[in-house]
Amino acid sequence: MIRGRPVLARLLGLAAGLAGRLLFVLVLGFVMFRLLPGDPVRSLTRGRPVTPEQLAALRRELGLDRPVTAQFLSYLGDVLHGDLGTSFAYRRPVADLIGERLGPTLLLVGTAAALSVLLGAYTGMLAGWRPGGLLDRASTGVALTLWATPTFWLGLLLLFVAGAGAGPLPPLLPISGMRSVSPPPGALATVADVGAHLILPCLTLIAVQYGQYHLVMRSSLAAERNSAYLLPARAKGLRESVVRRRHAVPNALLPTMTLALINAGFVVSGSVVVEAVYSWPGLGYLAYEALQVPDLPVLHGTFLVFALAVIAANSAADLLHAVVDPRTALRAGR
Amino acid sequence: MLRTSRQRCGLVAAAIAALAGTGTGAAAAPAGPTVTGHSAMVIALPQQLDSLNPFVGISAPAVQLFGLMYDRLTEYRTTDNEPVPGLAESWRHTADGLTWTFRIRDGVRWSDGRPLTAADVAFTYTTVMRNPGAVNAAAVKTFASVTAPDARTLVITTSVPTPTMLNLDIPIVPEHVWRTLDPLGDPPGASPVSSGPYRLVEAAPAQQYRLVRRPGHWRAEPQVPELVFRYFSNTDAAAQALRTGEVDVATNLTPAQFTAMSQDPDIGTNVARGSRFTHLGFNPGAASADGRPIGDGNPALRKPAVRAAIEHAIDRRVLVERVLGGRGDPGAGYFPPTYRPWSWEPGPGRRRDYDPAAADRLLDEAGYRRGPDGDRGLRFRLYAPVERAHYQQSGQFIVEWLRAVGITADLTAMADTQLGDRIDAGRYDLFLSGWLLDPDPDFLLSVHTCGARPAAGGSGTSDAYVCDAAFDDLYRRQSREIDRARRAELVRRAQERLYEITAQVTLYYPGVLEAYRRDRFTGLTQRPAGVGSIAGPWSYLAARPVAPAAADRGGPNPAAIAGITVLAVALAGAVFAGVRHRRLRDRRE
Numbered sequence: 001m002i003r004g005r006p007v008l009a010r011l012l013g014l015a016a017g018l019a020g021r022l023l024f025v026l027v028l029g030f031v032m033f034r035l036l037p038g039d040p041v042r043s044l045t046r047g048r049p050v051t052p053e054q055l056a057a058l059r060r061e062l063g064l065d066r067p068v069t070a071q072f073l074s075y076l077g078d079v080l081h082g083d084l085g086t087s088f089a090y091r092r093p094v095a096d097l098i099g100e101r102l103g104p105t106l107l108l109v110g111t112a113a114a115l116s117v118l119l120g121a122y123t124g125m126l127a128g129w130r131p132g133g134l135l136d137r138a139s140t141g142v143a144l145t146l147w148a149t150p151t152f153w154l155g156l157l158l159l160f161v162a163g164a165g166a167g168p169l170p171p172l173l174p175i176s177g178m179r180s181v182s183p184p185p186g187a188l189a190t191v192a193d194v195g196a197h198l199i200l201p202c203l204t205l206i207a208v209q210y211g212q213y214h215l216v217m218r219s220s221l222a223a224e225r226n227s228a229y230l231l232p233a234r235a236k237g238l239r240e241s242v243v244r245r246r247h248a249v250p251n252a253l254l255p256t257m258t259l260a261l262i263n264a265g266f267v268v269s270g271s272v273v274v275e276a277v278y279s280w281p282g283l284g285y286l287a288y289e290a291l292q293v294p295d296l297p298v299l300h301g302t303f304l305v306f307a308l309a310v311i312a313a314n315s316a317a318d319l320l321h322a323v324v325d326p327r328t329a330l331r332a333g334r
Numbered sequence: 335m336l337r338t339s340r341q342r343c344g345l346v347a348a349a350i351a352a353l354a355g356t357g358t359g360a361a362a363a364p365a366g367p368t369v370t371g372h373s374a375m376v377i378a379l380p381q382q383l384d385s386l387n388p389f390v391g392i393s394a395p396a397v398q399l400f401g402l403m404y405d406r407l408t409e410y411r412t413t414d415n416e417p418v419p420g421l422a423e424s425w426r427h428t429a430d431g432l433t434w435t436f437r438i439r440d441g442v443r444w445s446d447g448r449p450l451t452a453a454d455v456a457f458t459y460t461t462v463m464r465n466p467g468a469v470n471a472a473a474v475k476t477f478a479s480v481t482a483p484d485a486r487t488l489v490i491t492t493s494v495p496t497p498t499m500l501n502l503d504i505p506i507v508p509e510h511v512w513r514t515l516d517p518l519g520d521p522p523g524a525s526p527v528s529s530g531p532y533r534l535v536e537a538a539p540a541q542q543y544r545l546v547r548r549p550g551h552w553r554a555e556p557q558v559p560e561l562v563f564r565y566f567s568n569t570d571a572a573a574q575a576l577r578t579g580e581v582d583v584a585t586n587l588t589p590a591q592f593t594a595m596s597q598d599p600d601i602g603t604n605v606a607r608g609s610r611f612t613h614l615g616f617n618p619g620a621a622s623a624d625g626r627p628i629g630d631g632n633p634a635l636r637k638p639a640v641r642a643a644i645e646h647a648i649d650r651r652v653l654v655e656r657v658l659g660g661r662g663d664p665g666a667g668y669f670p671p672t673y674r675p676w677s678w679e680p681g682p683g684r685r686r687d688y689d690p691a692a693a694d695r696l697l698d699e700a701g702y703r704r705g706p707d708g709d710r711g712l713r714f715r716l717y718a719p720v721e722r723a724h725y726q727q728s729g730q731f732i733v734e735w736l737r738a739v740g741i742t743a744d745l746t747a748m749a750d751t752q753l754g755d756r757i758d759a760g761r762y763d764l765f766l767s768g769w770l771l772d773p774d775p776d777f778l779l780s781v782h783t784c785g786a787r788p789a790a791g792g793s794g795t796s797d798a799y800v801c802d803a804a805f806d807d808l809y810r811r812q813s814r815e816i817d818r819a820r821r822a823e824l825v826r827r828a829q830e831r832l833y834e835i836t837a838q839v840t841l842y843y844p845g846v847l848e849a850y851r852r853d854r855f856t857g858l859t860q861r862p863a864g865v866g867s868i869a870g871p872w873s874y875l876a877a878r879p880v881a882p883a884a885a886d887r888g889g890p891n892p893a894a895i896a897g898i899t900v901l902a903v904a905l906a907g908a909v910f911a912g913v914r915h916r917r918l919r920d921r922r923e
Contacts, residue, residue, distance in 0.1 A: 038751025039758065042793065046754075047770050048392065049472040049777035052786070055793045057466035061518070090539075091390045092520060100539060156570060163574055171578040176571050177541050181376050181562050181580070279567040281540035289382060292751065 021311055026079060029303040030072050036294045040064065040088050043293050062088055075300065084304070085297035089290070094301035097286060102305075104178055105270040105282035108198065112205035113267050117260045119206065120213025121253070127214065128221030128252070129244050140218065147211030155204040155277035162200055173200050176279040201278040205271060216259055221252040254325055258317060265313030269306040373879060374544075374560035375855055377869070378572040378584040382565060386537060387521035388505040389461065389468045395543075395563060401871035402532040402545055402561065404505030407436060407455060407488075409553070412872045413863040414674060415773045417500035420553075421455065422488070431495030431816040436488040442552060444508050445533045452482035457509035459490070459502075461517050468517065470504045472777070495814045497821055501774040531556045531875060540565055557878040558855070573849075576601065582854055585869045587847040589659040595849045602852035604860065605661050605845035606867035608672030612724070612768040613665070614648070614732065614839040615798035616641050620760030623787045623794065629760020634712055639700040641836040644764075645686040646693035647739045648732060654842050657727045661847060665840030668829040669775065672843075672865045675818075676775045678826035680833055693739040702740075710740035714763035719750040725766045728841060758788065760799070767797075768844075775825050779809050782837055798838060805831045856880050 041059050059065045063074070078085060084094035123143065127136040146154075163175030174180065174197045183193050224230075225248055233243045270284025283302060290298035383395040388404060391397070409420040422436040442450040459480040462468045476492045483489060490499070508527045524537045531551035536544035542564040547556035564581060566572035573591040576584045577598065587595070595601045617631030618641070634640050650664035663670065666685065669677040680686075697703075702710040714736075718729040729745045736743045743764065748756070756762045769778055780786055784801035788794030808831055812824035832838070848869050850858055858868040859876040867873070 036751075037749065037755045039754060039793065042754050042758070043751055044392065046750075048469075049772065049780075050795055051472050051475055052789060052794055053475075054466050054471045055795070057471075059793070061467040089384050091385050091387065091518065097539075159571060159574060163571075163578065174580070175578075176566055176575055176580070177564065179538075179541065181542065181564060182374065276567045277571065279565055279571055281538075281565075285567060286540075292749070294751070 018311070018315075022308075025304060025307040025311075026076060029300050029307070030075060033294060033296055033299045033303070034068065036291065038292075038294050040293050040296065044088060079300075079304070084301040087290075087298045088295045089293050089298070090295075094297045097298060098283065098301055098305055101270075101281060101283040101286050102268070104280060105275075105284065106267065107178075107194075108201055108274070108280055108282060109205065109267045109270050111198065112202045112209065113260070113263060115202070116206045116209040117213050117256070120210035121217045121256050123210070124214040124217025124256070125221055125244070125249060125252075128218035129225060129240075129248075131218070131222045136218070140214065143211035143214040146207045147209075147215075149208060151204060151208050151271070151273045152277060154207060155201070155274055158200050158204055159277060175200060178281055197278075201274045201280055204274050204277070213256055213259065217252065217256045220255045221248060224248045224252045227251075254321075257324065258321065261313060261317035261320065264316075265310035266306075268309035269302075373558070374562050375558045375583065375874065375877065375879075376562045376564055376581040377874070378575065378581045379563050379565045380569060380572065380584075380586045382540060383543065383563075385521065386526065386534070387517075387519070388507055389465065389470075389517045390521075392469050395565075398871060399534070399543060399545070399563065400505040401530075402874065403526070403528040403530045403534055404507065405442070405450075405529050405553070406505060407502055408500045410773055410861070410872075412859055412861045412876075415862050421450070421506060425500075427499075427816065431814075432492050434490045434492075434499055436490070438486045438488055439552060440486060442529055444527050444529050445548065446508075446527045448508070448510060449485075450506070450508070450529050451485040452488040453485070454509045455488050455506050456480045456482040457512070458504060458506045461507075461512070462504060465517055470502070473498065473502050473504060495816050497813065497816050497818075498774050498776055501772075503773075532561060554875045556875055557857070558874065561874055576849055576851065579851060579854070582851040583848070583858075583869055584850075585846060585848045585867070587849060589661065589847070592661070592847040592849065593659075600851060600853040602850050602858075604848045604850075604858075604868045606848055606860070606869075607663060607845050607865045608670035608771070608843055609846055609867060610768055610770045611665060611668075611670060611843050612728070612766065612841045614644070614841055615757075615765045615767055616644075616836075616838065617760065617763050618799055618837075620799040621787060621801070623785060623789045626790065627760075629762070631760060632712075632714055632763045634700075634702065635714070635763060637700055638836050639696045640702070640712075641839075642686055643693040643696040643700070643739065644736065644741070645836060645839045646689045646696065647735045647741070648839060648841070649688035649735065650841055651688070653728050653731060657724050657731070658842060658844055661845040663843045663845075665842050668832055668838075668840060669771065669778070670843040672862065673771060673775070674862070675822040676825045678829040678833075680830075684833075686836075690735075690739055697739065697741075704740045708740055709742065712740070713742045713744070716743045716745045716764040716766070717753050717756060717762055718745060718747055718766040719753055720747045721750050724844065729766055757798070758793065765798075766841075769797075776813055779812070779825065779828055782832060783809050800832070800835070800837045802831065802835050802837075805835070805837075852880075854880055 040062065041055055041064065045055065045058065056065075063071060075085070084098070086092065087094055087097055090097060120143070123139045127133075127139045130136055159175050162173045163171055178194055178197050179190075180193050180197075183190060221244075225244075227248070230243055230247055233247045234240075238246075268283065269287075270282040272284040272288045274280065275282040275285040276288070283305070286298065287302040287306075289295075290302070379395045381393055381395055383391070383399065384393040385391040385396060386399070388400050391400060406420045407422045408417045410416065411418045419439075421439055421442065423439050425434060425436045427434045436452075436455075438450075438452045438455065444450055459474055459477065462470050463474050463477055463480070465471065476494050476496045478491045478493050481489050492499075506529065508529070511527050525533065525535050528534070530548070531553050532545035532547055534543060535546050536542070542562055545561045545563075547559055549555065566575070566581075569584070569587060569591065572581065572584045573587055573595070575581045576595070592603060596603050616635050617629070619627065619633070619636045620629040620631055621627050654660060654662050654664050666679045667677065671677050671679060686692075697710055697712075702712055704710050716729055716732065718725040720726070726747055729747075733743045733745050753762075753765060753767070757765065769781075771778065781795055781797040782800040782802075783796075783806050784803075785806075786794050786796040787799055787801065788796070805828060808824055808828040812821050812828060815821040815824055846867060848867060850868065855877050857876050857878045858873045860866040860868055861870060861872045
């Protein structure tokens with residue numbers, strides 16, 4: 001009876017749902033990271049002259065001497081006021097750290113995700129139209145093999161081959177960071193510089209990711225290809241490629257789109273492995289490094305951002321689903 | 335159809351362009367003049383720099399940058415690490431050793447042109463004294479007051495004689511900048527005012543830091559115009575970048591990377607010895623500072639004979655050969671023999687070398703006789719950090735050797751933080767760990783004093799709960815002895831005492847594997863001479879570029895990148911044309 005409810009009530013319900021999820025994320029993040037082994041004060045002072053008094057002062061300064069409940073309440077208050085706290089290791093506001101790393105992560109993982117969807121959907125479409133054919137077996141075999149490849153291994157392999165040159169080949173592509181040591185001046189040159197640094201990490205991610213879209217697209221198109229509604233199109237005398245593109249693909253696209261939208265939520269969390277291989281200054285690696293201290297404010301902050309991105313992407317997927325496939329909206333309204 | 339699909343392509347392109355914009359906007363632009371190509375020396379950072387605030391920064395990269403950006407009261411002589419004049423030209427102390435007077439160098443200027451005076455030094459030290467959370471707080475713990483009676487005189491009074499006065503290692507900051515700042519907060523700007531031979535002009539966190547030289551510095555005339563410290567999140571990429579010439583100096587290489595480098599005539603290599611040690615720690619009866627027992631350590635390890643037997647069961651030479659690939663030195667006493675003038679080594683008759691028969695005898699005498707299956711009923715947990723492979727490998731050897739003398743050891747790998755938790759709680763028997771050496775031996779001796787054990791409910795700095803009255807007495811006396819020769823004697827006796835009570839088994843002194851582009855830079859210098867590291871401020875200050883015009887920076891060249899781009903665009907164009915052609919053909923039918 002959603003259709004019958006007033007708009008205000010619907011919005012309130014939505015907001016309450018989001019608030020509930022947010023609170024759950026906050027509590028879960030706080031509890032989860034307290035369970036990590038390791039004393040931040042000990043790891044921060046490891047291997048250097050410290051006195052027990054200094055350790056106590058540091059503990060007080062980081063707020064770790066207070067009871068856990070008091071720590072949680074002040075954390076909750078700070079977050080609701082938009083303050084993510086100050087990193088233990090970097091002694092800088094967590095919001096600044098996240099802000100610095102968000103752009104590079106979105107650039108790398110976002111580009112790779114978009115290209116993976118396009119590539120996977122395209123090869124999946126070709127393969128699904130003639131399941132069992134030579135093209136299907138070859139392309140699905142390649143997609144599955146790459147999907148099963150460990151990202152770290154593939155990344156290092158590309159780094160060694162393309163970055164160091166193989167045999168007579170000179171080193172072709174930069175292998176570390178997002179920009180050159182001395183970046184060329186000018187906006188266009190900057191874009192080219194970043195683009196060149198993007199190639200290897202992006203290629204690694206696409207190679208490992210596109211397979212899932214390939215498989216989903218392949219199987220849904222294979223299911224559509226014998227549908228009754230294609231008969232009139234064929235009877236009209238349309239070529240197979242046109243039948244596929246105009247009639248079958250739009251119907252087969254839905255599962256791929258859903259998968260892409262759900263994965264979009266994970267774009268923000270970056271890729272720890274690829275960021276680690278190519279020294280990419282991203283958010284995933286920031287969170288990974290924070291685990292080793294453990295740098296609790298950074299862990300809380302990044303966890304919150306990751307969770308919010310997934311919640312937002314899922315909500316967007318729900319809404320868009322209704323737009324793309326009116327049947328779901330109808331069912332919900334009935 | 336055609337039009338809509340073209341629009342879609344346009345949208346995707348716009349989205350990618352927008353993201354590219356975000357990315358480039360996030361990277362900080364260089365704030366100063368940049369020198370391209372050859373003249374910059376690029377140094378690979380194996381670790382993230384934590385903070386550019388000298389009161390906070392603790393990571394190795396931060397300490398390196400501070401060493402170039404700032405000056406200190408005293409410096410270290412490159413040949414042997416002896417303290418030599420820094421900002422202080424000369425110094426003297428009263429007979430009781432409680433009052434030190436330093437003569438501050440004349441004519442030193444901050445990078446903003448203002449003169450550096452004794453007041454800046456007094457301000458820096460006073461700030462550290464007032465902030466126990468500051469990174470160097472332990473260095474000034476005995477300070478009572480620091481004053482600057484005039485611009486060139488600094489007077490420090492202490493509560494007890496302080497021999498570490500010439501090893502303070504505190505970067506001096508400008509009072510006129512820091513007076514109004516939170517000393518533990520964000521550092522001031524991307525190019526802070528400093529007095530060292532290099533100044534920071536670009537700081538892109540998690541990417542790189544760029545320093546340019548300040549000609550005519552009193553410490554040395556810097557020959558390399560720019561130093562760029564570039565972050566690498568894994569040593570494989572750093573090693574590869576060194577081979578292609580993208581970086582000029584890389585450290586902490588793995589044995590495999592190092593061996594591959596050694597073949598390259600353009601790459602110079604160095605094994606920095608004696609800068610750290612790896613040891614086997616015991617649980618000799620963990621207790622808090624007030625003597626209350628904690629944890630669940632195996633009581634057998636409280637007997638010195640059992641600890642000595644374990645040492646006899648271990649073959650250090652095999653560890654150096656098989657685990658370190660020969661790049662390191664077997665352990666003996668506590669500090670490595672190259673750590674002069676402090677190190678002490680047991681004489682030939684006292685060494686507990688590899689001798690399984692002696693281990694058997696000691697264990698028999700201690701009452702742990704072998705059962706019918708050869709086992710002595712001794713079972714120890716052995717914990718090794720996962721962070722470095724050599725701990726795991728050494729652990730496996732040790733398990734085998736202990737089995738040979740009838741002891742069962744269960745090796746468990748765990749994160750360093752987890753091991754720290756275990757040790758803090760006293761819930762361990764044996765562990766593998768290591769320490770980095772400071773120029774002064776005080777701290778690494780202090781970790782074996784009774785007072786370093788944790789206070790009830792608090793945290794301590796003890797390495798493994800060693801508590802011995804005779805050692806404590808020697809430690810206390812060396813920490814109050816101003817005369818360097820007498821102090822060195824006390825430090826040696828303290829190490830001898832640690833050896834007598836078998837406080838730990840010093841397994842080996844691992845070499846740190848370093849490499850640099852010999853075709854581009856020369857003059858990199860070891861500290862201390864003949865054995866030490868070439869990766870540090872002392873070395874970069876001594877380095878000189880090789881034949882400026884000849885070499886060109888390797889790595890990906892712009893022509894190759896341009897070629898690839900043209901090729902990619904052409905390929906995309908061809909694909910697009912093909913699709914379009916097919917579509918038009920479809921529509922015609």
